[in-house]
Amino acid sequence: MNPAVELINVCMTFQNREILQHINLVIPEGQRMALTGPSGAGKSTILKIIAGLITPTSGRIIRHSRKIGYVFQEPRLLPWETALKNVIFPLLARGERQHHASEAGRECLAKMGLSGFEQHYPDQLSGGMKQRVSIARALVIEPDLLLLDEPFTGLDPNLRDSICHHMESALSQKTTTLIHVTHDAEGMIHTADTLYTLTAPDTLHALPRRIPSAAPEGVTATGPTALPRPG
Numbered sequence: 570m571n572p573a574v575e576l577i578n579v580c581m582t583f584q585n586r587e588i589l590q591h592i593n594l595v596i597p598e599g600q601r602m603a604l605t606g607p608s609g610a611g612k613s614t615i616l617k618i619i620a621g622l623i624t625p626t627s628g629r630i631i632r633h634s635r636k637i638g639y640v641f642q643e644p645r646l647l648p649w650e651t652a653l654k655n656v657i658f659p660l661l662a663r664g665e666r667q668h669h670a671s672e673a674g675r676e677c678l679a680k681m682g683l684s685g686f687e688q689h690y691p692d693q694l695s696g697g698m699k700q701r702v703s704i705a706r707a708l709v710i711e712p713d714l715l716l717l718d719e720p721f722t723g724l725d726p727n728l729r730d731s732i733c734h735h736m737e738s739a740l741s742q743k744t745t746t747l748i749h750v751t752h753d754a755e756g757m758i759h760t761a762d763t764l765y766t767l768t769a770p771d772t773l774h775a776l777p778r779r780i781p782s783a784a785p786e787g788v789t790a791t792g793p794t795a796l797p798r799p800g
């Protein structure tokens with residue numbers, strides 16, 4: 570299978586603290602990967618490096634995906650724009666026509682249970698609603714690569730399951746590679762193929778549900794371990 574993302578010997582140091590050391594990882598196209606680990610282990614840092622938001626101190630990152638959707642831990646919406654305008658922002662930035670963008674944006678908001686809230690501003694929405702707007706914004710571009718940084722924190726379990734369901738149906742129409750950072754393996758999107766645990770610098774362990782033919786260099790495959798499948 571073609572790789573979606575390759576991390577080659579990636580190291581990250583913040584203020585003389587080594588957060589990531591020599592991470593080697595190939596994420597195949599279409600793989601659903603969950604990334605867990607304690608607070609401060611460097612999970613968000615890996616996502617930001619993959620998205621190109623920060624540059625590693627050393628090493629290389631090769632992105633084969635062109636359209637990257639990112640759901641941050643906190644919603645990060647533009648406060649002066651409506652929910653709909655926040656969602657369609659990445660489409661307009663790509664040159665999509667207003668009419669088509671609005672149609673796609675409304676559809677995505679509806680899938681997130683937010684029909685009727687298109688013209689609301691972020692400060693008129695609850696925390697969970699804002700997070701759903703940010704998920705819609707990531708999905709509206711029909712990403713090749715979707716990066717989720719604990720997007721369900723603070724959402725009640727029923728809402729989380731409903732959003733997972735809508736996300737699954739949105740993703741099932743194409744081969745999207747998914748990297749989902751989560752503290753809660755049970756709360757992750759149901760179909761993770763592989764679980765990676767980042768425990769401390771240079772210790773990225775893979776607990777694969779499907780054993781890869783060869784574990785990527787620098788990654789310890791200690792599976793197979795069946796992950797709980799919610800529902």
Ligand SMILES: Nc1ncnc2c1ncn2[C@@H]1O[C@H](COP(=O)(O)OP(=O)(O)OP(=O)(O)O)[C@@H](O)[C@H]1O
Binds near residue numbers: 606612615
């Ligand atoms: N821009 C930065 N400048 C300095 N230190 C940083 C920066 N970004 C992250 N760090 C530090 O790097 C470490 C890893 O942060 P990161 O956010 O990647 O952890 P995490 O595993 O995602 O944690 P959490 O589960 O709490 O979100 C932390 O100690 C954090 O303080």
